Amino acid sequence: MPATIDPQRALQMASETLQIEADAILALKDRFAADGSSFAQAVELLMACTGRVVVSGIGKSGHIANKIAATLASTGTPAMFIHPTEAAHGDLGMIKSKDVIIAISYSGEADELMSIVPIIKRMGGKLVAMTGNPASSLAQIADVHLNVKVEKEACPLNLAPTASTTATLALGDALAVALLDARGFRREDFARSHPAGALGRRLLTLVKDVMRSGNAIPAVTPDMPLTAALLEITRKGMAMTAIVNDERRILGVFTDGDLRRLIETVQDFSQLKISDVMRPNPRRIGPDALAVDAVGMLEQYRINQLLVEDAEGKLVGALHIHDLTHAKVI
Numbered sequence: 001m002p003a004t005i006d007p008q009r010a011l012q013m014a015s016e017t018l019q020i021e022a023d024a025i026l027a028l029k030d031r032f033a034a035d036g037s038s039f040a041q042a043v044e045l046l047m048a049c050t051g052r053v054v055v056s057g058i059g060k061s062g063h064i065a066n067k068i069a070a071t072l073a074s075t076g077t078p079a080m081f082i083h084p085t086e087a088a089h090g091d092l093g094m095i096k097s098k099d100v101i102i103a104i105s106y107s108g109e110a111d112e113l114m115s116i117v118p119i120i121k122r123m124g125g126k127l128v129a130m131t132g133n134p135a136s137s138l139a140q141i142a143d144v145h146l147n148v149k150v151e152k153e154a155c156p157l158n159l160a161p162t163a164s165t166t167a168t169l170a171l172g173d174a175l176a177v178a179l180l181d182a183r184g185f186r187r188e189d190f191a192r193s194h195p196a197g198a199l200g201r202r203l204l205t206l207v208k209d210v211m212r213s214g215n216a217i218p219a220v221t222p223d224m225p226l227t228a229a230l231l232e233i234t235r236k237g238m239a240m241t242a243i244v245n246d247e248r249r250i251l252g253v254f255t256d257g258d259l260r261r262l263i264e265t266v267q268d269f270s271q272l273k274i275s276d277v278m279r280p281n282p283r284r285i286g287p288d289a290l291a292v293d294a295v296g297m298l299e300q301y302r303i304n305q306l307l308v309e310d311a312e313g314k315l316v317g318a319l320h321i322h323d324l325t326h327a328k329v330i
Contacts, residue, residue, distance in 0.1 A: 017154040017162065024150040024163040025170045031147065042128045042144045043178045046077065049126075051098035053079040056087065058112045060161040061104040061168065068102065068172030075176050076185040084112035092116060097124035102172075105129075106148070106164045108136020117141060130168055146171060207294050208287035210327040211308050211317030212238070219244050219315060222251055222275035229254060229274040238320050240305045243278045248314040250307055252278030284309045287316055291329045294319055 032039050046053055053072055057065035065081055072079035082091055095101070101120055103113050108131035121127060121141060129142035132149035139145040148171055154162035179185075218236035220229045222243050232241045233256070240255035254274055262269075262277055284307040285294050294306055298321055308317030324330045 013156075020152065020154040021163045021166040024167045027151065028148065028167050028171060038144055038146055039174070039178075042146060042175060043182065045126055045128060045144055046100055046175065046179055047182055049077075049098070049100040051078075051096050051100070053077055053102060054082050054095055054099050054125075055079060055102045055104070055172075056082050056084050056113065056116075057104035058084050058110050060165050061106060061110070064165050064169050064172065065102070065104045067169060068104075068176070071173060071176045072179070075180040076183045077176065077179050084110070084116055087116045088112065092119060095120060095123070095125060100126045100128065102128045102130065103138055103142070104131075104168060105136075105138050106132045106161060106168070108133040108138040110138070113138060130171065132164060205291040205327060205329055206287070207285055207289045207291055207308055207319060208317065210291055210323045210329070211287065211319045212236075212323065213317045217315065217318045218242060219248075220274055221245070222273065222278070224274050226269050226272040226274050226277060230259070238305055238318055240318075241274075242282070242307050242315050242318065243274055244315050250282065250284060250309055250313060250315050251275075252280045253282035253305075253307065254278045255305065282307055285319070286310070291324060291327065295324055295330055298324075 053069070055065040055069040055072070056062075062081075062083065069079045069081040080094075082094060087095070101117070103117055105113050108129065114137055117127060117138065118141065127142045128144045128146065129138045130146045130148050131139050132147070133139060134145060134147055134149075139147075148164065148168045150163040150167050152158055153160060153164060154166075216236065218232050218238050218241035220232050220241055220243055222245070224232075229241055229243075233239065233254070240253055242250060243252040243254065244250055252275070254277060258277065258279060266272070283297060283301055283303060285297060287308050287310065297306060298304065304321045306319045307315060308319060310316045321330070
């Protein structure tokens with residue numbers, strides 16, 4: 001039969017684990033607050049790197065190394081993970097003398113790392129070691145050593161890497177953030193590294209990328225009968241039409257909402273021109289504006305459509321809230 005679970009015991013273990021790991025990170029913070037020279041040296045070495053930052057580790061440290069490499073790469077520092085065993089069987093060819101290596105091993109004695117680190121050093125590569133033992137072989141051969149020693153693991157047996165891997169991961173994040181700040185990395189830069197994400201879409205998508213253009217734009221001249229303008233609204237499916245002069249400069253707009261309000265006061269449309277009922281000076285936006293700015297305008301003015309004009313005030317596009325939803329800007 002499966003072992004029964006004591007909810008109180010499980011909660012106690014969770015609390016103790018979180019406390020031990022939190023204490024490990026705070027101890028790391030205090031250690032570098034007392035003497036941050038090694039951390040500063042590591043940041044300087046990584047900033048000066050003209051190649052890539054190569055992060056490596058084996059076992060649980062390998063998983064942490066992979067995540068650190070991913071965080072560095074997404075925040076402006078070209079980086080990659082390399083498995084030390086694969087490196088020893090040919091992947092060392094991926095590493096160049098201009099690269100900087102971050103080697104992670106809590107003991108500092110991982111055979112897989114120690115089999116490749118001396119070779120990398122002979123190639124001229126710089127080495128940042130992250131270990132829990134400053135006297136270890138890896139720490140001694142490194143150009144910079146970052147001490148991630150923890151008092152104890154969260155594992156009740158003090159065996160499974162838990163607090164040590166958490167502290168190492170946090171220190172890797174600290175390196176990435178320090179480098180991000182030193183590089184002047186911005187939200188727009190982050191978006192360029194994440195074009196498929198929500199932030200990328202919001203910060204990279206321009207109005208011209210999602211607007212309707214050409215024959216898809218509903219537009220009529222001011223002398224057109226209202227009934228003909230209604231046909232244009234129906235054909236183009238945007239629930240509105242722009243009113244433009246012969247040079248395509250925007251004069252006004254007429255929407256389904258305007259039509260509903262007009263029905264309340266006018267019974268006979270046959271003699272009306274669109275210029276008689278259009279709303280002048282409609283909301284508009286430029287094609288090179290961010291699509292997210294168009295969203296802001298739609299929300300601010302509680303409207304569903306925007307006209308897009310060029311620098312001369314000429315109609316070049318039209319934007320419906322559904323276009324922004326379809327492009328996942330909203």
